[in-house]
Amino acid sequence: MNSPAPGFGLIDPLAGIPTVDEPLTAKDFKTDQEVRWCPGCGDYAVLAAVQSFLPELNIRRENIVFVSGIGCSSRFPYYMNTYGMHSIHGRAPAIATGLAISRPDLSVWVVTGDGDALSIGGNHLIHALRRNVNLKVLLFNNRIYGLTKGQYSPTSEQGKVTKSTPLGSLDVPFNPVSLALGAEASFVARTIDSDRKHLTGVLRAAAHHRGTALVEIYQNCNIFNDGAFELLKSPDTKDDAVIRLEDGEPIRFGTEGQHGVARMPDGTLRVVDAAEYGTKRLIVHDAQAPNPEVAFALSRLADPSTLRTTAIGVYRDVRRATYDDLLHEQIASAVDDQGIGDRPVLEDLIAGKDTWTVEA
Amino acid sequence: MAKQVVQLDRVIIRFAGDSGDGMQLTGDRFTSETALMGNDLATLPDFPAEIRAPAGTLPGVSAFQLHFADHDIMTPGDSPNVLVAMNPAALKANLPELPRGSDLIVNTDEFTKRNLARVGYDENPLETGALDAYRVHAIPLTSMTVEALKNVDVTRKDAERAKNMFALGLLCWLYHRPTEGTIAFLKKKFASKPELLRANTIAFEAGWSFGETTEDFSVSYEIKPAPVRPGRYRNISGNLAMAYGLLAASWRSSLPLFLGSYPITPASDILHELSKHKRFGVRTFQAEDEIAGVGAALGAAFGGHLGVTTTSGPGLALKAETVGLAVSLELPLVICDIQRGGPSTGLPTKTEQSDLLQALYGRNGEAPVPVLAPRSPSDCFNAAVEAVRIAITYRTPVIVLSDGYLANGSEPWRLPDLDELPPIDPAFSTAVNHVAADGTEEFWPYLRDPQTLARAWAAPGTAGLEHRIGGLEKQDGSGDISYDPANHDLMVRTRQAKVDRITASIPPLEVDDPDGDADILVLGWGSTYGPIGAAVRRCRDAGLHVAQAHFRHLNPLPVNTEQVLKGYRKVLLPEMNLGQLALLLRGRFLVDVVSYTQVRGLPFKVAELASVIHEAATDE
Numbered sequence: 001m002n003s004p005a006p007g008f009g010l011i012d013p014l015a016g017i018p019t020v021d022e023p024l025t026a027k028d029f030k031t032d033q034e035v036r037w038c039p040g041c042g043d044y045a046v047l048a049a050v051q052s053f054l055p056e057l058n059i060r061r062e063n064i065v066f067v068s069g070i071g072c073s074s075r076f077p078y079y080m081n082t083y084g085m086h087s088i089h090g091r092a093p094a095i096a097t098g099l100a101i102s103r104p105d106l107s108v109w110v111v112t113g114d115g116d117a118l119s120i121g122g123n124h125l126i127h128a129l130r131r132n133v134n135l136k137v138l139l140f141n142n143r144i145y146g147l148t149k150g151q152y153s154p155t156s157e158q159g160k161v162t163k164s165t166p167l168g169s170l171d172v173p174f175n176p177v178s179l180a181l182g183a184e185a186s187f188v189a190r191t192i193d194s195d196r197k198h199l200t201g202v203l204r205a206a207a208h209h210r211g212t213a214l215v216e217i218y219q220n221c222n223i224f225n226d227g228a229f230e231l232l233k234s235p236d237t238k239d240d241a242v243i244r245l246e247d248g249e250p251i252r253f254g255t256e257g258q259h260g261v262a263r264m265p266d267g268t269l270r271v272v273d274a275a276e277y278g279t280k281r282l283i284v285h286d287a288q289a290p291n292p293e294v295a296f297a298l299s300r301l302a303d304p305s306t307l308r309t310t311a312i313g314v315y316r317d318v319r320r321a322t323y324d325d326l327l328h329e330q331i332a333s334a335v336d337d338q339g340i341g342d343r344p345v346l347e348d349l350i351a352g353k354d355t356w357t358v359e360a
Numbered sequence: 361m362a363k364q365v366v367q368l369d370r371v372i373i374r375f376a377g378d379s380g381d382g383m384q385l386t387g388d389r390f391t392s393e394t395a396l397m398g399n400d401l402a403t404l405p406d407f408p409a410e411i412r413a414p415a416g417t418l419p420g421v422s423a424f425q426l427h428f429a430d431h432d433i434m435t436p437g438d439s440p441n442v443l444v445a446m447n448p449a450a451l452k453a454n455l456p457e458l459p460r461g462s463d464l465i466v467n468t469d470e471f472t473k474r475n476l477a478r479v480g481y482d483e484n485p486l487e488t489g490a491l492d493a494y495r496v497h498a499i500p501l502t503s504m505t506v507e508a509l510k511n512v513d514v515t516r517k518d519a520e521r522a523k524n525m526f527a528l529g530l531l532c533w534l535y536h537r538p539t540e541g542t543i544a545f546l547k548k549k550f551a552s553k554p555e556l557l558r559a560n561t562i563a564f565e566a567g568w569s570f571g572e573t574t575e576d577f578s579v580s581y582e583i584k585p586a587p588v589r590p591g592r593y594r595n596i597s598g599n600l601a602m603a604y605g606l607l608a609a610s611w612r613s614s615l616p617l618f619l620g621s622y623p624i625t626p627a628s629d630i631l632h633e634l635s636k637h638k639r640f641g642v643r644t645f646q647a648e649d650e651i652a653g654v655g656a657a658l659g660a661a662f663g664g665h666l667g668v669t670t671t672s673g674p675g676l677a678l679k680a681e682t683v684g685l686a687v688s689l690e691l692p693l694v695i696c697d698i699q700r701g702g703p704s705t706g707l708p709t710k711t712e713q714s715d716l717l718q719a720l721y722g723r724n725g726e727a728p729v730p731v732l733a734p735r736s737p738s739d740c741f742n743a744a745v746e747a748v749r750i751a752i753t754y755r756t757p758v759i760v761l762s763d764g765y766l767a768n769g770s771e772p773w774r775l776p777d778l779d780e781l782p783p784i785d786p787a788f789s790t791a792v793n794h795v796a797a798d799g800t801e802e803f804w805p806y807l808r809d810p811q812t813l814a815r816a817w818a819a820p821g822t823a824g825l826e827h828r829i830g831g832l833e834k835q836d837g838s839g840d841i842s843y844d845p846a847n848h849d850l851m852v853r854t855r856q857a858k859v860d861r862i863t864a865s866i867p868p869l870e871v872d873d874p875d876g877d878a879d880i881l882v883l884g885w886g887s888t889y890g891p892i893g894a895a896v897r898r899c900r901d902a903g904l905h906v907a908q909a910h911f912r913h914l915n916p917l918p919v920n921t922e923q924v925l926k927g928y929r930k931v932l933l934p935e936m937n938l939g940q941l942a943l944l945l946r947g948r949f950l951v952d953v954v955s956y957t958q959v960r961g962l963p964f965k966v967a968e969l970a971s972v973i974h975e976a977a978t979d980e
Contacts, residue, residue, distance in 0.1 A: 061826060062825070063821050067659070081826055083828070084829075085829055087655075087685060088684075094647065094648075094655030097647075098657055099659035099663045101643055101656070102665045123652070127647075331639075339639065349637070351594060351775055354392055354396055356594075358591060
């Protein structure tokens with residue numbers, strides 16, 4: 001059950017973060033550091049989208065922190081003129097959790113990749129999602145290890161031939177959206193690096209979600225896995241391959257809107273011919289649905305190998321009390337009930353209940 | 361007839377029974393009453409890692425040893441004068457350590473054929489004369505407890521379980537301990553279970569009355585309070601003192617405390633304790649693993665809070681990479697390693713000092729970390745405060761090496777005056793600190809204090825000081841990524857120099873040499889302070905001239921270390937590992953340190969150390 005945070009409806013999801021006096025611009029978020037991604041990398045598009053979108057939140061630059069792990073995407077904080085930490089492989093969600101818990105006045109973002117978040121750091125990611133700490137996680141998924149020069153990753157399709165798998169990879173990939181939904185995530189979305197408008201819309205929704213938001217960004221690595229998302233990007237194929245989720249709308253896609261998603265008598269979701277099946281019988285997308293089952297079923301429509309019929313957009317966006325808000329409530333009520341822990345209280349605590357005095 | 365009262369100067373009692381018999385609780389209660397009497401004391405809980413090992417077996421034996429005296433003592437004692445054995449397993453496991461002539465209190469109800477056979481007794485030792493060398497008090501503790509509770513509405517099982525209180529009552533009578541504290545304790549513990557409260561209280565009182573009336577005990581004993589420095593005292597264990605030290609340091613530095621931790625024996629009690637103190641603004645975070653525990657603490661430190669993680673050896677191994685990141689980020693972080701027997705899972709509930717080299721060197725790259733160690737349970741408070749002072753002043757991770765013996769052992773503690781704590785100033789940056797060539801003012805996170813070499817520390821939320829730091833090598837000053845060879849050489853040496861400069865803020869190694877002419881020095885570090893001190897005292901009483909010095913700081917070492925080491929013909933260094941500090945001192949100072957080691961999971965015995973010192977001192 002998703003019990004809303006006490007008083008949740010009354011507070012702004014960005015509550016506690018100081019706002020700006022003068023509006024900021026994208027330029028305010030650029031640093032003097034030379035960006036060192038490969039020319040043509042999808043990361044540039046994401047960086048530009050984030051820098052352009054942040055000013056609209058009207059929060060102070062000094063109260064924004066980007067924390068990353070290791071990998072190409074994890075260089076991201078160096079290029080953001082905010083506070084930032086480039087940490088160690090896989091651990092960014094854990095580090096960001098400590099920061100977010102300590103400092104409710106900060107907007108904390110994690111930038112990670114498929115190897116960083118789903119392989120070495122898988123444990124931290126799932127626990128951050130389940131706790132619902134107030135973090136925004138941008139997972140750049142290029143389905144390959146780029147910085148180590150081209151080994152297969154936990155999202156690579158099975159059979160992938162890489163330097164470390166000359167005869168093809170053997171393991172089944174993770175579907176990051178399915179994984180996040182299974183890990184009790186309160187916000188899960190997927191978007192594509194090259195679709196600036198969609199990307200920005202998803203970032204906006206994530207920023208306005210109080211709790212852990214997982215945003216999977218399909219991101220092209222033009223050196224080691226070029227064209228991995230071509231089916232979803234090419235004007236010739238994308239309309240029939242991508243399912244764009246719109247909250248409150250029937251799920252339809254295709255050049256003519258000819259495809260739809262419907263529930264079968266056995267309970268599963270299938271792609272159907274919209275006209276033939278009847279547009280009224282199509283599933284209406286509900287990101288606020290308390291139960292994540294439909295969102296999970298939507299995440300399973302994508303072919304794990306080709307990614308055909310991949311749904312993008314906000315799969316899930318539900319209200320649930322955040323770990324940090326609950327912790328701060330516990331602290332506040334401890335102070336209310338017992339009084340603030342000042343020096344005399346500390347001295348009493350240290351002395352305990354059984355003391356004796358030795359006279360001079 | 362009034363019973364005779366004999367004055368003793370010291371007593372060592374060992375309570376031993378099944379892990380479910382409540383021996384730790386019994387020992388704790390007796391300790392509390394003893395502390396209130398004003399005796400000096402030291403305790404040694406010794407229990408198996410299993411929560412409930414098979415009943416009545418040797419591996420399931422749980423023991424608690426308490427040494428109390430009318431004078432200053434330094435250890436929980438080598439071997440008991442009194443053994444309370446609740447079953448045959450407890451007797452068999454502990455008898456080899458019981459000196460002849462000692463008192464042996466035995467629960468005869470448990471000496472059944474089946475229980476005896478279980479631990480390999482063919483015959484009942486109570487009947488064979490095998491215990492003739494001891495003063496045996498054979499008492500049917502279980503049935504007497506059940507009999508005393510016949511009018512109380514509890515199950516037979518609950519009645520039997522109160523036998524530890526019967527035993528405690530008897531011991532309290534025997535050693536003139538007050539009873540009010542235990543009665544008050546039971547009232548609190550069983551507040552919601554009035555029948556259990558009644559049962560335990562009656563069992564406790566019945567034990568006391570039994571001592572008073574039985575002919576089995578013709579004398580009782582009195583141990584006068586120990587003369588100590590005037591002041592207000594309490595009894596405290598190492599883990600509790602560590603938790604309080606962290607709280608006090610949080611108060612002193614005005615930084616909210618954040619503890620990221622993962623449950624691990626014997627460190628978990630620090631997490632339990634700090635999680636109770638939310639009114640102080642303490643945030644405790646039980647992480648998904650050891651790595652996340654230290655990661656979250658480092659995240660909190662980046663946020664300008666006091667980041668702490670607690671662990672034991674296996675956990676320290678997992679945290680190593682994050683500690684290395686903290687070295688590179690130059691952020692304050694405190695890692696409390698409550699050492700236990702290793703390698704691997706090792707001996708979770710037993711003590712050892714074998715993480716020293718891991719703490720000093722267990723990271724990739726040149727990653728110097730200050731390391732310090734408390735010397736007694738109450739000293740964990742001071743060690744925690746000192747660790748926080750160093751971490752914050754020098755912007756560095758600091759490792760505190762406590763151990764299972766200190767963590768669970770306890771001793772009387774003169775309450776500290778908070779005004780005497782060292783100042784701890786985070787000295788956050790609030791303004792830009794550098795002017796670029798083109799005249800723009802900017803913040804350089806790696807600009808250093810010329811004295812301490814501590815870098816500028818700006819917490820998020822400080823306008824105009826936005827900056828990025830990371831684990832990649834940084835340009836001196838600006839903190840920008842740098843792969844320049846000369847800069848890397850400079851940064852590696854600078855991080856080392858910063859740790860070395862801590863030497864200026866720590867006291868020199870103090871040598872205790874009352875005669876001033878000793879030619880042998882006994883060195884130590886951490887929890888061996890008590891046994892070494894007691895052994896040195898014993899050797900001096902025997903006429904030997906022996907000097908003693910004990911390290912609090914293992915990195916950096918005190919400024920006079922070399923001079924001290926080179927001032928003696930012989931340097932002896934007992935350690936509960938295979939000679940880790942000895943290796944280090946030999947390498948650093950080319951001094952032929954003699955290593956004496958033991959890794960039995962238990963503290964050194966005084967008699968054994970005394971004979972080692974004696975041999976070393978008299979060996980030409």
